[in-house]
Amino acid sequence: MSDARGAEFCPRCGDPVPERDEPLPGEPRDRDRVLCDACYFEDFDLVDAPERVEIQVCSGCGAVRRGNRWVDVGARDYTDVAVEEVSEALGVHLSAEDVRWGVEPEQVDETTIRMHCTFAGVVRGVPVEESAVVPVKISRGTCDRCGRIAGGSYAATVQVRGVDRVPDTAEEREAVEIAESLVAGREADGDRDAFVTEIVDQPEGTDIKLSTNKLGKTVATRITERLGGSYSEAPTLVTEDGDGNEVYRVTFAVRLPKFRPGDVVDPDDGDGPVLVRSVRGNLKGVRLRTGERYEASFEEGETPDAEPVGEAGDAAETTVVTVEDENAVQVLDPETFEAVTVPNPEFYDGDDTVRALRTDDGLFVLPTDDEE
Structure with a gap:
């Protein structure tokens, strides 16, 4: 209401109402703008807080139910989850400016957390503060995923x-x-x-x-x-x-595949045994007699017509006695400790000790690295 001079008065108490700026075109008109500050703040709530917040947690995987969905939060302590849920449930009055707020959790017991919420802002140029306490109840359930696994x-x-x-x-x-x-x-x-x-x-x-x-x-x-x-x-x-x-x-x-990396096989082609390095696609390895690379044909794939004759894991460390020539080296037999002559493959690098494996074709030196 207003007098003949255009001054406005509060319709509730009759006190004069300070002149306020008109809202811009398209902006909603606040129906309470006609009230004086005293009457306005009698019914004013800075924050709209729920009376209670419930959080359902899966007892199997710890996921949190949000609406119709279960969400993995990766939390062991659900205090942070409770803070987030309460924060999302709080509503601040649209008229408030320069809003500052905080949430302080209080662990009551294993299933109850009390949230102490404080808010401060400016409304109609007046500093306003408000607090609320929101209890959070944590209940246990079983999510769809854990239910399917259990079933x-x-x-x-x-x-x-x-x-x-x-x-x-x-x-x-x-x-x-x-x-x-x-x-x-x-x-x-x-x-x-x-x-x-x-x-x-x-x-x-x-x-x-x-x-x-x-x-x-x-x-x-x-x-x-x-x-x-x-x-x-x-x-x-x-x-x-x-x-x-x-x-x-x-x-x-x-x-x-029939053969594995580390197996020693004999393709029965007259060139001696092969230490298998890979069985991806087709079998690949190294000849123990010469040190040359071996690769099965495309048709043979990963399982060529070969017989297993040993495993690299069964090889024993032994001493090199002497290098006779580029084709032969003398080592101590790991079983008899007698000096025997074995092939000198390309991969032998002159070390004083080697790993040697006995097969039906005799004793062979193995590479120091069996990786592909």
């Missing part, structure tokens, strides 16, 4: 096997590490559908059960890239989803 849910099985052999412990361990590393990478990217359901040790190898067929294919591909070999796919219809779509489980049968 044994899986879509793919990667079977790690060997050709004419059982994979060794190191190969099985590396296959599992590949699967777990891929899952960890996808989890870090926010993919909660990626997980290892179960790892089963079988007499013939290891079975890795995974959450999705896509993940299973990726794991099988990565294992064969790293360890050699190949894999095949065998889908099995298990059910239909709610929309009538067929749901398949896929078995990825990984077959690791």
